[in-house]
Amino acid sequence: MVEITLLGTGGTLPVKGRWLSSAMIRCMGTSILFDCGEGTQMAAREADLPLGGVDILCLSHFHGDHVAGLPGFLLSMGHEGRRTPVDIYGPAGLTEVVTALRILAPFLPFEVRLHEIRTDQPVTLQTIGHLSVSAFPLEHSVPCLGYTVDLFRPGRFNVEKALFNHVPQPLWSLLQKTDSATDETGRVYTRDMVLGPDRKGIHILLAQDTRPTALLEKMMSGRALCILEGMYGSDDKREKAVETFHMTFTEVAFMASRAKPDEIWFTHYSPSLPDPETYIEDAQTIFPRLKLGTDGMKTILTYPDDSDC
Numbered sequence: 001m002v003e004i005t006l007l008g009t010g011g012t013l014p015v016k017g018r019w020l021s022s023a024m025i026r027c028m029g030t031s032i033l034f035d036c037g038e039g040t041q042m043a044a045r046e047a048d049l050p051l052g053g054v055d056i057l058c059l060s061h062f063h064g065d066h067v068a069g070l071p072g073f074l075l076s077m078g079h080e081g082r083r084t085p086v087d088i089y090g091p092a093g094l095t096e097v098v099t100a101l102r103i104l105a106p107f108l109p110f111e112v113r114l115h116e117i118r119t120d121q122p123v124t125l126q127t128i129g130h131l132s133v134s135a136f137p138l139e140h141s142v143p144c145l146g147y148t149v150d151l152f153r154p155g156r157f158n159v160e161k162a163l164f165n166h167v168p169q170p171l172w173s174l175l176q177k178t179d180s181a182t183d184e185t186g187r188v189y190t191r192d193m194v195l196g197p198d199r200k201g202i203h204i205l206l207a208q209d210t211r212p213t214a215l216l217e218k219m220m221s222g223r224a225l226c227i228l229e230g231m232y233g234s235d236d237k238r239e240k241a242v243e244t245f246h247m248t249f250t251e252v253a254f255m256a257s258r259a260k261p262d263e264i265w266f267t268h269y270s271p272s273l274p275d276p277e278t279y280i281e282d283a284q285t286i287f288p289r290l291k292l293g294t295d296g297m298k299t300i301l302t303y304p305d306d307s308d309c
């Protein structure tokens, strides 16, 4: 299962009831934080999420509303007992920005490992068991990354296949847990020799501060949940969205109508949008499975086809 929590849903500036946009995903003992604007540590506390448990920090880009909360967040992680290394990913400029911000948090009881991602295509950042975190480029006024979290699900054990491949019975159970196993003669067997085809896993996408792009639309396809910016509600703001490299509700809805993810949550609302509910119905006529994200909104996704997850 994958737990997703929106910590904040504000873009540019925090407003009453909206911390700056940030989200946390927890899955199989790994916690991933997406963006860290000012106040993110407060939002995480309000959502009852342990700061010290964050293993991976994915930064979209270096506008203040996405990174200014980093020094305080790192300090709180240390106070909460973090001692093992933390990986921070972000686009070009990561090292310079985080090094500067760390002047405010120079002494941390854990190692901070920086990974600057320069890419024009999707790239896998980390794979932990069946969980994989990847980044892909967006189109903003500065280098900006979207992220995907994929929980892959291997196929079921297939006795006929194991027998057909002459896999010794004592290795059957082991090969359901590891990639390969060796018998006493040194012969190597791989897990695909005993498992059926991969089953549908859980796939999530997060992208903010971007214009619509062909790659983003492609990446949205087949996802259980896409968390996307809803910077502007009204179509009257389209020109402004183009100028500032953001999106309107209907621009997102049109991409979704083609990519067909299971569900979309809006986040990163402009401070000039106090009433996103005014515009959601129009966007839902284009793609019905749109929801307005709110601070603290949470869901737990399980494997789609049965309950043994």
Ligand SMILES: [Zn+2]
Pocket (backbone or CB within 6 Å): 011, 012, 063, 065, 066, 209, 268
């Ligand atoms: Zn922003």
Ligand SMILES: [Zn+2]
Pocket (backbone or CB within 6 Å): 061, 063, 140, 209
């Ligand atoms: Zn921005």
